[in-house]
Amino acid sequence: MREPSDMPRQARRVTIKQVAEQAGVSQATAARVLGEYGHASEAAREQVAIAAERLGYVANHAARTLASGSSRTVGLLVGDVENPFFATAARGLADALEQGGHTLLLANSDEDVDREEQAMRAFATRQLDGLVISPVAHTDRAPLSWAGPLVQIDRVVDDLSVDSVVVDNRAGAEAAVLHLASCGHAPIGMLSEPAEISSTAERLAGYRAALAGLGMEFDERFVAVAAPTQDSAYEVAKEMLAGPDRPRAIFTASNFMTAGTFHAIRDLGLRVPDDVALAGFDDLDWTTLVDPPITVVAQPVIEIGRRAGELLLDRLRGDDGPPRQVVLPTELVVRRSCGEG
Amino acid sequence: MREPSDMPRQARRVTIKQVAEQAGVSQATAARVLGEYGHASEAAREQVAIAAERLGYVANHAARTLASGSSRTVGLLVGDVENPFFATAARGLADALEQGGHTLLLANSDEDVDREEQAMRAFATRQLDGLVISPVAHTDRAPLSWAGPLVQIDRVVDDLSVDSVVVDNRAGAEAAVLHLASCGHAPIGMLSEPAEISSTAERLAGYRAALAGLGMEFDERFVAVAAPTQDSAYEVAKEMLAGPDRPRAIFTASNFMTAGTFHAIRDLGLRVPDDVALAGFDDLDWTTLVDPPITVVAQPVIEIGRRAGELLLDRLRGDDGPPRQVVLPTELVVRRSCGEG
DNA sequence: GTGAAAGCGCTAACAT
DNA sequence: ATGTTAGCGCTTTCAC
Numbered sequence: 001m002r003e004p005s006d007m008p009r010q011a012r013r014v015t016i017k018q019v020a021e022q023a024g025v026s027q028a029t030a031a032r033v034l035g036e037y038g039h040a041s042e043a044a045r046e047q048v049a050i051a052a053e054r055l056g057y058v059a060n061h062a063a064r065t066l067a068s069g070s071s072r073t074v075g076l077l078v079g080d081v082e083n084p085f086f087a088t089a090a091r092g093l094a095d096a097l098e099q100g101g102h103t104l105l106l107a108n109s110d111e112d113v114d115r116e117e118q119a120m121r122a123f124a125t126r127q128l129d130g131l132v133i134s135p136v137a138h139t140d141r142a143p144l145s146w147a148g149p150l151v152q153i154d155r156v157v158d159d160l161s162v163d164s165v166v167v168d169n170r171a172g173a174e175a176a177v178l179h180l181a182s183c184g185h186a187p188i189g190m191l192s193e194p195a196e197i198s199s200t201a202e203r204l205a206g207y208r209a210a211l212a213g214l215g216m217e218f219d220e221r222f223v224a225v226a227a228p229t230q231d232s233a234y235e236v237a238k239e240m241l242a243g244p245d246r247p248r249a250i251f252t253a254s255n256f257m258t259a260g261t262f263h264a265i266r267d268l269g270l271r272v273p274d275d276v277a278l279a280g281f282d283d284l285d286w287t288t289l290v291d292p293p294i295t296v297v298a299q300p301v302i303e304i305g306r307r308a309g310e311l312l313l314d315r316l317r318g319d320d321g322p323p324r325q326v327v328l329p330t331e332l333v334v335r336r337s338c339g340e341g
Numbered sequence: 342m343r344e345p346s347d348m349p350r351q352a353r354r355v356t357i358k359q360v361a362e363q364a365g366v367s368q369a370t371a372a373r374v375l376g377e378y379g380h381a382s383e384a385a386r387e388q389v390a391i392a393a394e395r396l397g398y399v400a401n402h403a404a405r406t407l408a409s410g411s412s413r414t415v416g417l418l419v420g421d422v423e424n425p426f427f428a429t430a431a432r433g434l435a436d437a438l439e440q441g442g443h444t445l446l447l448a449n450s451d452e453d454v455d456r457e458e459q460a461m462r463a464f465a466t467r468q469l470d471g472l473v474i475s476p477v478a479h480t481d482r483a484p485l486s487w488a489g490p491l492v493q494i495d496r497v498v499d500d501l502s503v504d505s506v507v508v509d510n511r512a513g514a515e516a517a518v519l520h521l522a523s524c525g526h527a528p529i530g531m532l533s534e535p536a537e538i539s540s541t542a543e544r545l546a547g548y549r550a551a552l553a554g555l556g557m558e559f560d561e562r563f564v565a566v567a568a569p570t571q572d573s574a575y576e577v578a579k580e581m582l583a584g585p586d587r588p589r590a591i592f593t594a595s596n597f598m599t600a601g602t603f604h605a606i607r608d609l610g611l612r613v614p615d616d617v618a619l620a621g622f623d624d625l626d627w628t629t630l631v632d633p634p635i636t637v638v639a640q641p642v643i644e645i646g647r648r649a650g651e652l653l654l655d656r657l658r659g660d661d662g663p664p665r666q667v668v669l670p671t672e673l674v675v676r677r678s679c680g681e682g
Numbered sequence: 683g684t685g686a687a688a689g690c691g692c693t694a695a696c697a698t
Numbered sequence: 699a700t701g702t703t704a705g706c707g708c709t710t711t712c713a714c
Contacts, residue, residue, distance in 0.1 A: 015691055026701045031692065038694090039699055061467040062406035063691035066706045071403065073446075080432065087428035091421065094449055103463060105414075106445045108435055122444060126402040230626065262630055285571065286627030289603055356707055367685045372708065379710090380683055404707035407690050 014055045023051035034059065065127050072102050074312060075123040077133040079111045084255065084284055085301055086134065089153060092305025093132055100313045102129065111136050111228070120145060130312040132305075137196035149315035151308045155198040156325075163315070165308045165326040169199045172297040172330030173206025173251065174213075176279040179295065180249040181214050183338045185277045189222030189247030191237055191257045203253045203281065222247045226257065233260025241268055241276060249277035249338070255284050262290060273339040283333055292336035300328050355396045364392035375400065406468050413443050415653060416464040418474040420452045425596065425625055426642055427475065430494060433646025434473055441654045443470065452477050452569070461486060471653040473646075478537035490656035492649045496539040497666075504656070506649045506667040510540045513638040513671035514547025514592065515554075517620040520636065521590040522555050524679045526618045530563030530588030532578055532598045544594045544622065563588045567598065574601025582609055582617060590618035590679070596625050603631060614680040624674055633677035641669050 020030035025044050032038040033048040034057065040048075051057075065071040074097055078086040094104050105128065107119040116136045123131060123146075130149040135157040143158070144150065152164040180188050188211070195201040204223075211218050226236035233256050240246065241264060252258040258280030265276055272278050272292055280287070283298035307326050361371035366385050373379040374389040375398065381389075392398075406412040415438055419427040435445050446469065448460040457477045464472060464487075471490040476498040484499065485491065493505040521529050529552070536542040545564075552559050567577035574597050581587065582605060593599040599621030606617055613619050613633055621628070624639035648667050 013691090017691080028693090028702075029700055031694095032700085035693075041699060044700080059466045060407070060691050062403050062412065063706090064693075065403035066401070066407050066708085067691075067693040069693095069706080081422065081435070082425075082429050082432040084423075084425065084428070087425070088423050090447070091423040091449065094422070094447065103467075104447045106431070106435065106447050108432065125400045126444075259626060259630060266632075284627075285600060286625075286630055289600060289627055290631050291607075354707090358707080368708090369685055369687095369710085370683080372710090373684090376709075382683060385683080401707050404690090405709075407692085408707075408709040410690080410709095 013060070014052075014057045015060075016057070019048060019051045019055055019057050022055060023047040035064070069127065070129055071127040073105050073126065073128050074102050074309075075105045075107065075126070075128045075131045075133075077107045077109055077116065077119050077123070077131065079134055079136075080108050081106065085154070085282065085299075088301040089134075089305035089308070092302040092307075093309045094305075095302075096306045096309025096313065100309075100316070102313075109134075109136055113137075129316055132308045132312065135197075137194075149312055151311050153304055153308050155200075157198070161323055163311050163324050163326075165304050165311065165328065166199060167299045167304070167328045167330050169202035169330070170206035170209065172281065172299070172332070173203040173253070174210040175330070175332045176251050176281075176295070176297050177207050177210035178214070179332060179334065180251060180277055180279050180338055181210070181216070183249075183273070183277060183340065185249035185273070185338070186216060187219060187222055187247045188216070188249040188251060189219075189224070189240060190251045190253065191224050191226060191233060191240070191261055192253040193228040193257065194225055200253055207251055221245075226260065228254065228256055230256045230260040230263070233257045234264050235260075237261040237264035238268060241265065241270065247276070249273075249279070252278065252280035255280070255282035258282065258287070258294065258296070262294070272337050277339055278337040288335065294337040295335045296333050298331045298333050300330075303328060354401065355398045356401070357398070360389060360392045360396055360398050363396060364388040376405070410468060411470055412468040414446050414467065414469050415443050415650075416446045416448065416467070416469045416472045416474075418448045418450055418457065418460050418464070418472065420475055420477075421449050422447065426495070426623065426640075429642040430475075430646035430649070433643035433648075434650045435646075436643075437647045437650025437654065441650075441657070443654075450475075450477055454478070470657055473649045473653065476538075478535075490653055492652050494645055494649050496541075498539070502664055504652050504665050504667075506645050506652065506669065507540060508640045508645070508669045508671050510543035510671070511547035511550065513622065513640070513673070514544040514594070515551040516547075516671070516673045517592050517622075517636070517638050518548050518551035519555070520673060520675065521592060521618055521620050521679055522551070522557070524590075524614070524618060524681065526590035526614075526679070527557060528560060528563055528588045529557070529590040529592060530560075530565070530581060531592045531594065532565050532567060532574060532581070532602055533594040534569040534598065535566055541594055548592055562586075567601065569595065569597055571597045571601040571604070574598045575605050576601075578602040578605035579609060582606065582611065588617070590614075590620070593619065593621035596621070596623035599623065599628070599635065599637070603635070613678050618680055619678040629676065635678040636676045637674050639672045639674050641671075644669060 016031050017027050020027040029044050030048050033040045033045045081087050109116040113136050132151050134154045150162045156164045190207045193200050195204050224236045224240050226232040252261050270276050279295045281297045283296045287294040357372050358368050361368040370385050371389050374381045374386045422428050450457040454477050473492050475495045491503045497505045531548045534541050536545050565577045565581050567573040593602050611617050620636045622638045624637045628635040
């Protein structure tokens with residue numbers, strides 16, 4: 001006995017029609033069992049299954065999409081998959097979608113509006129069932145041209161009209177700053193990326209709120225903005241920490257900022273937390289590898305992706321309730337970069 | 342003057358047929374200019390372009406795919422996008438494909454044969470133009486069932502029949518071990534993931550080759566295998582380094598191994614490089630953040646993805662030469678974890 | 683250069 | 699429960 005693999009190497013792909021013939025049923029019936037919709041008798045199912053197996057039937061996704069209007073595909077548009085945050089979110093999303101039999105189409109915007117628009121156009125072409133996007137900065141931008149289900153992650157460009165999954169950035173930042181203060185550090189500075197995206201803006205707000213609650217003065221000399229890269233953060237942090245009149249603690253608003261700042265502190269010959277204390281956003285592996293390990297605001301990143309996927313799946317199943325704003329909690333992971341609390 | 346955006350909100354999407362009517366040409370002509378194939382007069386092009394613009398025509402990808410057989414989509418199947426290596430490779434691939442107007446469909450195998458097969462089946466359905474894959478361990482596995490262009494990255498399961506883009510793992514490992522030796526460390530141990538995937542096997546081979554070249558004895562007590570996670574590496578490294586009879590240097594075969602080992606060394610109260618020297622594979626950001634910064638074998642990861650994409654694009658353009666095995670060089674980045682050379 | 687028409691393989695009415 | 703049939707929107711001969 002051998003597998004029927006010595007058939008003519010798929011001169012042309014097997015169609016439902018052929019399976020139907022072989023199974024002795026109509027094309028519609030074959031389609032119903034192969035496409036898993038509608039009714040079919042046990043007998044029919046079996047015959048079709050056998051025929052399909054024997055013929056090596058493989059569904060044609062394009063035909064399905066064309067006929068049904070659904071591609072069982074979801075687009076993901078992020079700044080850059082290379083960024084651990086997005087990579088992890090992508091993973092969570094892919095996992096969730098897999099449940100619903102959907103697949104992920106990926107595109108990077110590089111945080112550039114033009115590239116984003118271009119990607120959106122490419123997506124528009126593809127009958128995607130839904131879209132997950134980390135929208136590029138929200139000022140001066142045309143509304144996203146997308147008709148179907150859309151969920152924003154990490155940040156929002158339009159708080160009212162669509163679903164979103166974000167974390168409580170403000171509370172997270174506040175907690176970090178409060179912790180820094182409770183360890184006896186002052187003044188507390190902040191290193192942030194440009195506050196054009198909502199998540200960053202909220203972290204800044206959290207920082208200010210914490211300061212206010214503490215009765216500390218907001219000193220703009222101690223709030224620096226760097227480009228969203230480690231190198232830029234390094235430069236900016238170095239400058240802020242160079243003089244004698246420097247903050248005694250720094251809250252960094254992203255993993256890039258944290259890495260750059262840590263590097264700068266070290267190159268300046270300063271010690272953490274004695275000379276400068278440090279607390280940052282994002283709990284990446286390396287934060288426990290350095291000395292001292294860094295206190296961070298951890299985001300449930302996988303969960304962000306997963307929830308986005310579930311939300312989307314709900315919509316695809318017909319949920320047409322009002323937009324849902326999922327706000328996940330952050331967690332302050334205290335390590336040793338702030339000293340003793 | 343206002344945009345015609347107050348038209349009935351796309352009761353149904355605009356088709357080529359409608360554009361053709363509006364433009365006063367046949368559907369075939371309209372299709373030719375919209376699809377950018379075949380000939381069309383300047384006049385026709387213009388009319389069609391105007392009509393398309395005015396009507397807000399958006400191509401239907403499914404119809405195109407069904408009619409043409411090509412989806413302008415490439416599948417990427419990796420162990421886990423969350424892994425920085427794969428995330429970066431994905432980025433390089435996406436960049437390269439973008440040139441050719443292709444998009445990326447993503448799937449994770451979790452290094453599991455069943456999941457890999459499942460993903461391959463899902464891919465098979467979709468008329469993908471090509472596939473990029475980091476194949477799961479190559480023992481006892483059925484050949485990948487994929488007819489179209491395929492390129493393997495990072496590792497190969499079948500060295501002969503398909504394209505691949507890998508790095509010179511063996512030379513990389515050898516260089517690291519040689520460096521460790523030249524710094525005066527001995528014995529030199531190695532911490533590796535299971536050698537089932539070719540890249541890992543080659544790194545092991547490089548390690549052995551270096552030892553042999555050095556006239557050092559291969560001592561299996563100093564070669565440990567951990568599961569491909571940081572935690573597992575930590576445990577295994579800790580065990581290997583616990584006793585007095587331990588290696589004086591360790592070569593780690595992946596970023597997980599490096600991180601776990603570094604952690605273990607620290608928790609054991611040992612110092613790098615005085616008590617144990619360390620050199621590892623993969624140049625991730627954090628390796629410069631820790632103290633001391635770690636000497637690593639750097640892979641051109643973005644380039645791996647990009648080359649894979651270019652290779653694929655070549656194939657799609659008709660290149661049907663013999664399989665190409667692209668082997669990219671690695672670079673030993675000397676930092677301070679091995680002491681002075 | 684352009685048009686007419688035949689599919690691509692499937693889903694979804696609709697009828698039975 | 700099953701069969702018939704009309705599309706889905708595009709590409710692609712094949713004439714002209």
